[in-house]
Amino acid sequence: MRYAPRLRSVALAAAAALTIAAGMARADGQQVVERIHFLIPGGAGGGWDGTARGAGEALTKSGLVGKATFENMSGGGGGKAIAHLIEVGDPGTLMVNSTPIVIRSLQRVFPQNFRDLTLVAGIIGDYAALVSNAGSEIKAFADLHAAYNADPRAVAIGGGSVAGGMDHLVAALVMKGVGANPTEVKYIPYDAGGKAMAGLLSGEIRALSTGFSEAVDLASQGLVNILCVTAAERLAEFPDYPTCKESGSDAEFVNWRGFFATPGLPAETRAKYIEAFEKMYDTPEWETVRARNGWVNIFKPGDDFGTFLEHQEQQIGDLMRELGFL
Amino acid sequence: MIEGILIGLSTALTLTNLVMVLMGCLVGTFIGMLPGLGPMSAIALMIPIAASLEPSAGIILMAAVYYGAIFGGSTSSILINAPGVASTVATSFDGYPLAKQGKAGKALAIAAYSSFSGGVIAAIFLLIAAPSLAYVSLSFQSTDYFALMVLGLSAVAAFAGKGNVVKALLMTVVGLMLSTVGTDQTQGVQRFTFGALDLLDGISFLLLVMATFALSEALLAILKPKTDADRLREMEAQRNLGSMAVSKAEVGEMAPVIGRSSVIGFLIGVLPGAGATIASFLAYGMEQRLAGPTKGAAFGHGSVRGLSAPETANNAAATGSFVPLLTLGIPGSGTTAIMLGALIGYGIQPGPRLYIDQPDVFWSVIVSMWIGNIILLILNLPLIPYIARVLAIPGQILLPLIIFFSLIGVYFVSFNTFDIHLMIWFAIAAVILRLLDFPMAPMILGFILGAMMEENLRRALLINNDSWSFLWERPLTAGILALAAVVLIAPVLLGALRRRRA
Numbered sequence: 001m002r003y004a005p006r007l008r009s010v011a012l013a014a015a016a017a018l019t020i021a022a023g024m025a026r027a028d029g030q031q032v033v034e035r036i037h038f039l040i041p042g043g044a045g046g047g048w049d050g051t052a053r054g055a056g057e058a059l060t061k062s063g064l065v066g067k068a069t070f071e072n073m074s075g076g077g078g079g080k081a082i083a084h085l086i087e088v089g090d091p092g093t094l095m096v097n098s099t100p101i102v103i104r105s106l107q108r109v110f111p112q113n114f115r116d117l118t119l120v121a122g123i124i125g126d127y128a129a130l131v132s133n134a135g136s137e138i139k140a141f142a143d144l145h146a147a148y149n150a151d152p153r154a155v156a157i158g159g160g161s162v163a164g165g166m167d168h169l170v171a172a173l174v175m176k177g178v179g180a181n182p183t184e185v186k187y188i189p190y191d192a193g194g195k196a197m198a199g200l201l202s203g204e205i206r207a208l209s210t211g212f213s214e215a216v217d218l219a220s221q222g223l224v225n226i227l228c229v230t231a232a233e234r235l236a237e238f239p240d241y242p243t244c245k246e247s248g249s250d251a252e253f254v255n256w257r258g259f260f261a262t263p264g265l266p267a268e269t270r271a272k273y274i275e276a277f278e279k280m281y282d283t284p285e286w287e288t289v290r291a292r293n294g295w296v297n298i299f300k301p302g303d304d305f306g307t308f309l310e311h312q313e314q315q316i317g318d319l320m321r322e323l324g325f326l
Numbered sequence: 327m328i329e330g331i332l333i334g335l336s337t338a339l340t341l342t343n344l345v346m347v348l349m350g351c352l353v354g355t356f357i358g359m360l361p362g363l364g365p366m367s368a369i370a371l372m373i374p375i376a377a378s379l380e381p382s383a384g385i386i387l388m389a390a391v392y393y394g395a396i397f398g399g400s401t402s403s404i405l406i407n408a409p410g411v412a413s414t415v416a417t418s419f420d421g422y423p424l425a426k427q428g429k430a431g432k433a434l435a436i437a438a439y440s441s442f443s444g445g446v447i448a449a450i451f452l453l454i455a456a457p458s459l460a461y462v463s464l465s466f467q468s469t470d471y472f473a474l475m476v477l478g479l480s481a482v483a484a485f486a487g488k489g490n491v492v493k494a495l496l497m498t499v500v501g502l503m504l505s506t507v508g509t510d511q512t513q514g515v516q517r518f519t520f521g522a523l524d525l526l527d528g529i530s531f532l533l534l535v536m537a538t539f540a541l542s543e544a545l546l547a548i549l550k551p552k553t554d555a556d557r558l559r560e561m562e563a564q565r566n567l568g569s570m571a572v573s574k575a576e577v578g579e580m581a582p583v584i585g586r587s588s589v590i591g592f593l594i595g596v597l598p599g600a601g602a603t604i605a606s607f608l609a610y611g612m613e614q615r616l617a618g619p620t621k622g623a624a625f626g627h628g629s630v631r632g633l634s635a636p637e638t639a640n641n642a643a644a645t646g647s648f649v650p651l652l653t654l655g656i657p658g659s660g661t662t663a664i665m666l667g668a669l670i671g672y673g674i675q676p677g678p679r680l681y682i683d684q685p686d687v688f689w690s691v692i693v694s695m696w697i698g699n700i701i702l703l704i705l706n707l708p709l710i711p712y713i714a715r716v717l718a719i720p721g722q723i724l725l726p727l728i729i730f731f732s733l734i735g736v737y738f739v740s741f742n743t744f745d746i747h748l749m750i751w752f753a754i755a756a757v758i759l760r761l762l763d764f765p766m767a768p769m770i771l772g773f774i775l776g777a778m779m780e781e782n783l784r785r786a787l788l789i790n791n792d793s794w795s796f797l798w799e800r801p802l803t804a805g806i807l808a809l810a811a812v813v814l815i816a817p818v819l820l821g822a823l824r825r826r827r828a
Binding site for chain 1: 463464465466467468509510511512513514523524526527598599650654655656657658663666670675677678679740741742744781785788789791
C-alpha cells in the first residue's frame, strides 16, 4: 500500500505544468530541437517526473528546445512506458528512466532492457552513502567493518528500498568490497528514506544505506556520520567525506537518471538531442533546476551511456545472482 | 520563548503574510474538498508560488494551504462520504450519518471547531515541548510501532454495530488481505499480483476508499429508489441543512473529547512512523470506549463525540508531525516530506540547529499555525451554510458528479486506466457486501494498519534474528500490547459483570 507518493503526484504535475507554461515565452536563436515529448513511466511527483520536467523546464526556458510536452504513463514498474515507446516509434518522444530499468530488466519485471531502446544520454546522478547514528560507536567505515567481522548478524543495515532494491544492493556492494559475503549482510527494508533515517536515529539499525544528497544535510548538523560515499573520488563540494574506495572497499555506484528514445532513431536526430542536453549544462536555467533539486551533473552521451549501462548491468547482475535474487 | 513568539508574530502579522494566510486557506479548502486531492497535493501545488516568495511568507502560505486542505478534506468525507485522505476516513464514520440526517451544517461546524481546537492546542504543545519531544519520538522502534498498530486494530470493535462483530472482523481480514497485494517489502517478492504488471505496486489507498466509500454509496443511492415518504423526510431535513446550531449540551460533550483527542493526536503525530491516520482511529476508538454503552452505541450513527474525536486528533497529529520535521529534519509523512523539500529549496535545513540558527523561521512557522487556524475558522464558518447546500442538489445531478469526481480523482494520480477498471470492480463488490450489511470501515482500517503492522513486525523480526522475545522484553512494546489487550477484553468483562448484576 503506497498512497503517500502517489497522492502528492497530481499536484506536482500541475505545479510543473505551470512552470513549463511560464517558460515557453522565450526562444532566441539558439534553438536545437523544435519540440520534445517527454514520456514519464511513473505517476507525477516521483524522481522520474522531477527529472523530465526539470530538464524540460531548463531546455525550454533557455530556448534550446521550442516546446516540451509531458505524458505520465505508470504501470508495471516502468514496463508499460517502455512497451509504448517501442510500439509507437515516435522519434519526437524521449522517455526518462534511471537505475531501476537495469534492476527490473534483470529481474524480468518487463521483457525489454536498455538495449532495445536508443540511448540518448545519462544526465544526472546521486551517489550512495553508508551512514551511522552520530551517537553510536560506529564513527568510520572501519568501525562498521570491525563490527561486521565480529558478528554479521548483529550489524543491521537499513535502507529505504525493498530487499533486492537499490539501497540493499549498495549495502551489499560496499560490504562485498571489503571481502564480506553479500548474503550475510543483514539488510532491513523501510518503505521510505525518511522512515529509514528515523530507524537509524532510534538505534534499531547500526547503519543506513541511502542517497548521499539525503544524508549530507543531517551530517552537517551532527545527527549522522557519513561513513563512506560511493563516488570514485571525494566530491569537490564535500571534501570531508571519504569515499568507500579509500576506506578499503572498491565499491563504486551512481544512481543515474537519463533519457531514452524509440529503437531505430536516426543518428542525426539522436545527435541533436545530445547537443541540446550538452548545451543545457551551461545555462543558468539548468543550474537553477539542478541546485533546487540537489542533483549532480553526470553527462554520459550516446555510446558512453551504453558502456556505462553495460558495466552497471554486469555489476548489479553479478551481485543479484550472488544474493539469490536472480 | 516570549521573545520567540514576538519574533514570530512580527513576521507573521505583516500585510503580505496575512494575505498569504487568507489566500492559502481559501485555496486549500477548495482543493481539499475535491475527492482525491488532499493536503499533500495542495501543498505541492503551492510550491512554485511559494518558491518566488521570501521564506517566511512561503512557509506561512504553505501552512495555511495545509490547514485549509485538511478542513476541506473533512468536508468531502462528511458531505459525500468521500475521504480523499486516510486521516479523514474516521471523520466520515459519524460525519456522513449526521449529514444524511440533514445536519450537514452542524456536522461541518463541529468538524471546524474540533480541527481548530486540535490545531491550536497542539501548536501550544509544539511550542513548549518540541525540542525535548524530538528525542522521545526517536525512542520508538519497529517493535513499538507494531504494538501501536495492534492497539489501533483493537479499536475495530468500535466500528462494529450490535451483532455485527463477526462481520466486522471478517471485513478486517479482507482489508488485511488486500494490503498484501503487490511487491512485498521485506523480500521483494510479488504477492497476489497474478502476473499483472499493474498490481506490482499494490492497491492504492485512494482507489480502495473511493471505490468502497464514495462510489458504492452513490451506486447504492441509485439502486434503492426513494419512496414518497423518504422524499418528504428529505425535504424536511434539507430545510435545516445549513443550520450550524450546536447545543450547549453538545458543547459540554465535545470539550473533554477535544482535550483528550488533542493530547493523543499530538503524541501519535510526533512519531515519524505513525501519523494522523492512526491518531484519528485511536482517538475514535478511545472515545467510543469512554462514552459508555449507551452513548457509545450512537457511534457510527451520527455521534457528536464520534465526529469530534478524529477531527481533533488528525489535526493535532498533523501539527505534531512538525516536531520531527523541524527539530530533526525527518519527515514523518508525505506532507512533511514536501514541506522539507520546500524548506531546503529556501536554503533552510531543518534540524537541531534550526531553533538556534534561524529562530525567525522556527517561530514564524509556529505562529503561522495559530493564525492559519484562526483565519480558517473565521473564513469557513460563514461559508458552511453554502457548502452544506451541496446536498440540496438533486440526486440525478449530484450522484453522477460524485461518480465522475471519484473516478477522475483516482485516474489523475496514476494516469493508468487499469485503476478505473479495478475501482469499478471494487465498487460493485462493495455494493453487494453493503447490501448484506457488511461494514466497510473495518476493511479500510485493516487495509491501512495491516500493511504497516506487517512491515513493522517483519522488520523487528529481521533485526532480532527471528526471535519474538522483543514482544515481552521491550517495556514500551509490552506496555502498548498490554493496553491493546485491556481494550479488547475490558468491554467483554464489563458486559459480563453488568449482566450478572442485572
